[in-house]
Amino acid sequence: MKRNYHTHSKLCGHAFGDIEEYIIEAIKKEMTTLGISDHTPYPGNAFDERMPFECFKGYVETVCKLKEKYKDKIDILLGVEAEYYPAYAGYYESLKEIYKLDYLILGQHFFQTNKWNIVNCFVNVSDSEEYISYAKSCVEAMNTGLYIYMAHPDLIFRNNIIPDYNTSKAMDIIIDAAVKNDYILELNANGFRKGKRNLAEGERYEYPYDEFWKLASEAKIRTIIGSDCHRPEFVCDEYVKMAEEFAENKGIHLLEGLEIG
Ligand SMILES: [Zn+2]
Ligand SMILES: [Zn+2]
Known part of the structure; x- marks a missing residue:
């Protein structure tokens, strides 16, 4: 991998290392x-584990300074990973404008099922109906044009x-929208990094989800690998390689x- 757009830092509270350490690692791996x-901040720090x-x-300021400092060695871009909550649409837009971000990537770790209910992909999904709500929230986010992928x-x-039926339906909703919008989806190396778990269908990676990527491949979805590194040494590690082989x-x-740009 020469180019990675999904990089964290200790600022979000659950990653490690300064931004510069990630850059030094990327240069060491001859990335361009x-x-x-x-993880984007929210006004009033409304959500945990966000900057x-x-x-x-x-x-x-740090990213801009480092962009300049390392410009002869590597291209540094300024972005954030953000969820899409409709109520914050204007906020994301203004972040991008005011701070001249190069891009936003969409990470639906949380999503809204209705006005009052926010579902966390990591803790409280027990009904496959939620898969449909998730898929719909993804499509809504894609349609905003706010995110690069x-x-x-x-x-x-x-x-x-x-x-079950909802699982297939949710996958179809996302894939169909990606086809329709010629949208880029990310194959996430951090899922491999987390290892396999015993789930209903047996032992598997939580994500990347095999069935999903079979469909994405058939639909010829444009795909990019994201390291989603939460430690500098993960920028371009064996799990990125694993993602490349998987693809x-x-x-x-x-x-x-x-x-x-
Ligand atoms: Zn994270
Ligand atoms: Zn991430």
């Missing part, structure tokens, strides 16, 4: 582009639910990089 995309809002200005589109299928074996239409 590193996009920094830590504190008061750190955001410093984050932007969707990270781990298959994240929700990490849950311990026996695949090759499945005949996935892999992009080497994105056009940004």
Whole structure:
């Protein structure tokens, strides 16, 4: 991998290392582009494990300074990974404009099922009906045009639910929307990094979800690998390699990089 757009830092509270350490690692691995995309802050720090809002200005300044410092060695891009909550649509837009972000990537770790209910992909999904709500929220996010791609589109299928009609339907909704919008989906190396787990169908990776990527491959979805590194040494590690092999074996239409700026 020469280009990665999905990189975190200790600012979000659950990753390790300074931004510069990730850049140094990327240079060591002879990468040509590193996009920094830590978890976006929210006003009033409304969600856990996101960069504190008061750190955001410093984050932007740091990335811009490092962009300049390393410009002869590597292209550094300024981004964030953000969920899509309709209520925050204007907020994401203004972040992008005010701070001149190079890009946003979509990470639906949480999604809204209705006005009052927010579902966390990591903790409280017990009914496959939620898969449909997730898929619909993804499509809504794609349609905003705010995001350059969707990270781990298959994240929700990490849950311990026996695949059923809703599982297939949710996958179809996401894939169909990606085809319709010529949308780029991310094959996430961090899912491999987390290892296998015993789930309803037996032992498997929570994500990337095999069934999803079979469909994505058939639909010739443009795909990019995201390291989603939460430690500097993970920027371009063996799990990125694993993702590359996975893509090759499945005949996935892999992009080497994105056009940004
Ligand atoms: Zn994270
Ligand atoms: Zn991420």
